[in-house]
Amino acid sequence: TDEIMQQEIRPLVAVDIIEQLHRQFAILSGGRGKDGAPIITFPEFAGFSDIPDEDFLNVVTYLTSIPSLEAASIGFIIIIDRRRDKWSAVKASLTRIAGAFPGNLQLVFVLRPSRFIQRTIADIGIKLYRDDFKMKVPIIMLNSVSDLHGYIDKSQLTRELGGTLEYGHSQWIHHRTAIENFAMTVKTTAQMLQTFGTDLAETELPNDVHCTEDLLSAHTDHHSKLKDELKLAVKQGATLLTCIREPVTRSANSKLSPDELENVATVERLLAQLDETEKAFDQFWTKHHLKLEQCLQLRHFEHDFREVKLTLDNLMEAQAHFADIGDSVTRVEHLLKEQKQLEEKGQEPLEKAQSLALHGDQLIQNNHYAVDSIRPKCVELRRICDDFTNETKKKYDILGKSLELHKQLDKASQWCEAGIYLLASQAVDKCQSQEGAETALVEIEKFLVTAKEHQLSNPKEFYNQFDTILTPEIKANAQRILQKLEDVQEMFDKRQVSLKKLAAKQTRPVQPVAPHPESSPKRASPKTTRPA
Incomplete structure (x- = not known):
């Protein structure tokens, strides 16, 4: 406000001139004229003319700076109380005020000396010296405070001037x-x-x-x-x-x-x-x-991101090196166990990454200032998690197929061995009879049914099923076993053909033939008996 600004640029404050103010040669009692003009009173003061000019100017300048600009603009009313003094004191006061009053003056009231001779001199003096005072405002000479009350309401005057206004100078200075x-x-x-x-x-x-x-x-x-x-x-x-x-x-x-x-x-x-x-x-x-709080959140987020990212990168690297699909059932089962261990090892980092990404989402929802930095990191965390999960699933699928492949190859190999053993165990002499040949055929047919159960009868279908995991080594092994299957199958085919021929061979019927004469029965010849 204007008043505050006025106070702020004021060169003087009470504490700067505290001693001069305490002398009380001029006061701002707080009273106002009828139009609101502030009243400055110069009470009776024996040593007024001895006051240094600087002290006088400082005090008057300070007092005129206190009322509001609005009140000060109306003009100040000055009351000079010289009832107990001489005309020379009145003249000195008017001269000093006229020469050094910094404010806008409206009226000057002078309570003239009360002694008759001094009052007479004052009346003459004011007429003679009025122009010397260089005041462009009326100077009103008053004989008593009663005269003053005709111009200013008693409520606006202190007790010293016959008024009712309460004024304590020490308290005023304190305020x-x-x-x-x-x-x-x-x-x-x-x-x-x-x-x-x-x-x-x-x-x-x-x-x-x-x-x-x-x-x-x-x-x-x-x-x-x-x-x-x-x-x-x-x-x-x-x-x-x-x-x-x-x-x-x-x-x-x-x-x-x-x-x-x-x-x-x-x-x-x-x-x-x-x-x-x-x-x-x-x-x-x-x-x-x-x-600052968001900055701290960001720094924590970035720190956690670096730690989680490093763990995830190590995890992905370990998974990338996990390329072996096994060359036997035992090896594949061991690899599946290792894959399971890797998956379990990755569980905690993945949960941390997902949790951190969720935390990042919350920061974004809370209008964090670093959204452009946080969002890509959340995307990256989720991408790595998805990559690891998908890659793990892919590894399990491949190892699962590899396990199934090697189990089938093992079964096929075992089937071949069992087939060769079966063929070798069929004694040739027993197969010569129709019954023996039929029994051997039944054994072979039963055994061949197991080949269909193991789905090993169609090599093309077998290759199609496992094409994605057939490494050159596995393919060579599979071809060897499939060739063996083919060879054993061919052995069975040949054996079946032989046995079917034996089973189909009929025994010749016995033809009745007339006996030759020499073969007819003879009677006993006495030659045949010899005496004992």
Whole structure:
């Protein structure tokens, strides 16, 4: 406001001229003329002419700077009380005021010396020297305070001038110094907040967790101290306001003078200024504190991301080296076990990565300032997790097929061995009979049925089923076993053909033939018997 600005640029404050003010050769009692003009009184003061010019000018300049610009613009009313003095004192006072009064004058009242001779001299003197005073305002010579009451209401005059206005000079000085101290406190506090705000605005955000935590702690501590300063300043203003209003609080009949009301308004405006400053600072701090907290969140996120990413990269590298698909059932089962161990090892890093990505999503939803940095990292984490999961599934599929392939090859090999053993165990002599040949055929047919159960009867279908995992080594082994299958099958085919022929061979029927004469029965010849 204009008044606050006026106070802020004022060259003098009460504490600077405290001794001169205490001498009380000029006072601003707080009274006003009928049009609101501020009244400055020059009470009776024996050594008025001995006051140094600098002291006089400082005090008068200070007093004229106190009323509001609006009141001061009306013009000041000066009351010079020289009832107990001589005309020479009146002349000296008028001359000094005319030459050094810094404000806008409206009227000058002079309470002339009360002694008859001095009053007569004053009447003549004022007529003779009026032009010498170089005052462009009326100088009204008064015989008594009763005359003064015709111009100014008694309620606006102190008891010394026959009025009812309460005025205590020591208290007035105390209030002035307190108000000016409070104004300085408000100014200093505002400057401290502004300086701190500038420092905050110019602060570069750290790049690591530790430095960010330190900065957040330091700024928060500084902010707390400034808030304490603000609370003290507000308390100081509130106490001052209570002191100024004390007469009204003490007595319902009391009224504050216009100057006291202006003091109240000044303190209230300073408190309002303090409140506005605090609100603006709080808004700025809220934004800055949020930014620091978000910076700390980001640094934690980046730190966790680097750790999780390193673990995931190592996991993916281990998985990439896991290219063996096995060359036997035992080897494949061992590889499946290793794959399972790798999957279990990756479980915790994957969960951490997914959790971190979710945390990143929350930061984005909370309008984090570093969205453009956080979002790609979340995408990358999920991509690596998906890659690992998909690759693991692919490995399991391949190893599963490899296991099935080697089991089938083992079964095929075992089937061949069993077939060769069966063929070898069929004794040739037993197969010569029809019954023996049929029995051998049944054994072979039963055995051949097991080949269909093992799906080994169609090599083309076998290759199609396992084409994706057929390495040159496995393919060579498979071809060898399939060739063996073919050879054993061919052996069975030949054996079946032989056995079918044996089973189909019929025994020749016995033909009846007439006996030859020499083959007819003969009678016993006596030659055949010999004597014993």
